[in-house]
Every structure is written in C-alpha cells, then in structure tokens.
Amino acid sequence: MRRFSIVVAALAAGSFTVSSPDAKADDASWGCQVLLCAASQNPSWHGVPYCVPPITRLIAAMKKPGFDWPICHEANSGKPGREDFEECPAGTTVGYSLQGDNGWRGEPDQCIKTVDVCRSPNLRSDATKSPGQTIRRSFGNDDTGCVQRIATPRPRRADPYFFDIPNDTGVKERFWFNLNH
Template sequence: MKHLLYAAAGLAALTFAPTGAKAQDASWGCQVLLCAASQNPSWQGVPYCVPPMKKLIAAMSRPGFDWPICQGAKAGEPGREEFEECPAGSHPASSNDGDDLGPRRNEDDQCVRIVDRCENRGEFNRLYGDEEANQRNRTTVKVLRSGSHNDDFLNRDNRYNGCKVQITSPRPRRANPWYFDIPKDKGVKERFWFNLRT
C-alpha cells in the first residue's frame, strides 16, 4: 500500500495539480498506471484498482486495442519481459535454435551453459545425474564432441575428452512480466513490475 500511496502522490502532482481533482476522478490511463505501480499489495489487493484493471484486461482481447495512456505522467505504454535473467554463467537461447522444422519464435526461452563435469563429478551428478529428474525439469545434458560447432569448448590436445557438456534448461518466467518506467524527480525513472492476472 505504501508504494501505491507514493505513486499516487507523484502521479497526482503531475496529473491533477492544475485542477485539484482526486485520484478517483483520474482518466482510465492514469488509473491503470497508478494501480500497476501498486506493489504491496499488488493491484489485485486494492479495491479501487480492480475495476479499471479488469476493464483493461477485457479491452486487450478486442481488435484495435490501444493501451490507455496517462498523459501527465509521461510514462507511455508499458513494456513486457516474459523471462527472468538466466542464472550466472549461462546465457539465453531459443528452444528453436537450429530447428528448421517449425515456425521460429523470437523469444529466448532457454538458459544454456557449458560445464566441465570432470572438475567436480560429485556436484555434477547431484545436479544432473538423475535422468528422470532432468526430464521432469526439461533439462538436457549434451556432451560436446569434436567436429561440432562447439570446438572452442573442447580440449585442444585431446579433441574429445568427454568432460565438457552443454546444460540447457527452461528460462525462469517472471511472475510480473509487465512494467512501467515512471519518471520521478529530475527525470530519473523507477520501474514498477506488474501482472494482468485476475
């Protein structure tokens, strides 16, 4: 609730200063922005926010939808990032990389990293030694072999030593994939993450 009050104060100063209007008199775009900025609780736990956000969710399914903008806040339309960052030591990749059989998606929905399973066999086996657990977690373990595009990861003296493996796992999805960057004092922006689940 504290974040909602903070955001409300900032938005009110930007949006309502000339008229002295109240938050409930705000345009739909400002209501959406104000409610999206509510963090604890999220908009679902703020009775004022449920009607404008449900109206937004319903409107998004209609053809020709335009996101309602809060002009005075200068935040524009929200951004969206479906996935969290990959864990340290791994990088994002698409599950369709190298797959010419189906339509390509432009989302990096996997995390990939190269590990040396010989450096710490006990730790490697604890994390990836159970094939059933790997299947449940949709994790793949691929030994990097000589002659592949992965030669950089192989031992140059012994082209294939069986130690280097590629671990691919699903990239974590964000609980709150939408965000607004709301300007504060002196042009500095603060990012507020939110979701559109009812």
Template sequence: MPMSVVTRCGLFASSALAAWLSGQTLAQAADADWGCQIVLCVAAQTPSWHGIPYCVPPMEKLIAAMALPGFSWPVCTGAGTGAPGYEAFEDCPAGYSEAEVQSGHGGNSESYCSKFTTERGERIELDRKPRTLREKPYYFDIRQPGGTTTRAWFDLSP
C-alpha cells in the same frame, strides 16, 4: 481537507507518481484519465491492484479491452509512461545466460538458462536450467524527479 490518494492508499512504489498524485483527492483520482488510473494501480505492490477496490474496475476494463481488435494502451503523460514492457521470464541465475533452441519446422522454441565454457575456440554447454516464468511479467518504467526511472512490475490476471 480531503485525504490524498497517497495517504489513503499508502502503496506507491514510485515517488514521481506519488508526487504527481499528492495533491489529488480520491474524487479527483477517480476522475483521472484511464491511463493514469492504470499506472496508479499497477504502482501498488502491497497489496497489488487486485486487493484495492478502486483499482479493480479500471484494470478489468483494460483486460477486456486488450481482447478487442485495434487495442492500444491508454497512456498517462503525467507519469511519463506509454505502453508497458513485457518480460515473460525471470533473469537467469548468476553465471548463466539466456539461450534458446529451435524445435521442429513450426518455429517453436524453448528458452532456457545455460552455463557455457570455451575450449580451443569452441563454445561448450556445461549446464542447462529451465527459465522461470514471472508472476508479474508486465512493467512500467515510471519517471522519477531527476530523470531516473522506477520499474513497477504487475500482472493482468483477473
């Protein structure tokens, strides 16, 4: 009996994706539609898709396709995903909230974390911290059995 993708890779963050792929052989996974190959690869966390030879070609194809006009994300209906989400920054530390200041006439803005207090109905900034960029800013929310989702974070750096 061929080894399943889940057994072979041992790298899925999502039990729904693992369940969907559990009956797949490596050859069947290679023949999976492109959207499902991408979800399979980004669900890998240790190692990331960069360290899995199976994942490099479909992910490089995705990165190249993103630069083309009219690009749209390939989907994987079996995992319940469409286009991924994107969050450039990590969450602010506890007690801080996201803030943004506009600078100049070009609409440029600076995002930061700020701690505020209110005195006599006036909001006063107590402290400001720079926002940290995420190493893995893209994510898929992968549907789980029972209706919950698991968020799989990933990057698209070559």
C-alpha cells in the same frame, strides 16, 4: 508502500494541479488510473478496490482487435514493457528451446551453462542431472566429449509487465505487475 505513495503523489501533482480542488482519483484519465493501479505494490492492484474496475476494463479491451494501451501523459511513462522470464543465474546464458521440424527458435526459455565434465568429475554422469535439465554433449576438435551444455528451464515472472515511471528527480523506477484475475 512508500513507492506507491510517491507514484500517487507524482500523478496527483501532474494530473490535478489544474483541476478543481475537489478532484479525485476517479477523475483521472483511464491511462492514469491503469498506471496508478499497476504501480500499486503492497497490496497489488488486486487488493485495491478502486483498481479492479479500470484493470478489468483494460483486460477486456486487450482482447479486442486494434487495442491501444491507454497512456498517462502526465506521468511521462508511455506504454508498459513486458518480460516473461526472470534473468538467468550468474554463470549461465539465455538459450532458446528449438521448436518445429525445421529447428526455428522459440522463446528464450532456457538458461544454459557450458561445463567441461572432464574437469568436473561430479558432472560426468546423467545420474546427477536435476529434473528439467537437458544435457547436450559437444564433441570438439579433440573428440573427447568433455564439453557439455546444461540447459535448465528459465523461470517465468509472476509479474511480467512493467512501467518505468520517472520519480521527482527524473530517474525512472520500474514497477512490475501482472494482469491475472
């Protein structure tokens, strides 16, 4: 809740200092309303009655051709970013599932770990494979078949969108949000 308060204060200071003393959040530009609501963390925008209309309007506008994200110029944050997937665990790298007949790369939806199964006896059998894992053997120059690439599905983020909003010292803080109803 503290981070939300900081964003509200920053937006209020930037948006309403030249406004009348009776300025309200409803008087903010649509871009600032969206930013303010997206930055709401606990509760998220879903639980803030003020936020439902501007975010619902945003979701409807996104479906129309030529959509431009509403910007809150006073907050100096620009358009949001989007990252659909969580980071891969330590010791793994991001991998792509192959899609289509010609093998073009799809989404970065895999976490890949390369292991030497000859040095890790508990990984020698497919019986130890977890649900969702894919194991590919790679035959190197020695033809032992000891190297395997184990792919696990990369977790999707519940909140894939984010705004990087500068705080009062200019350091950007990341606020994650979703646009699910």
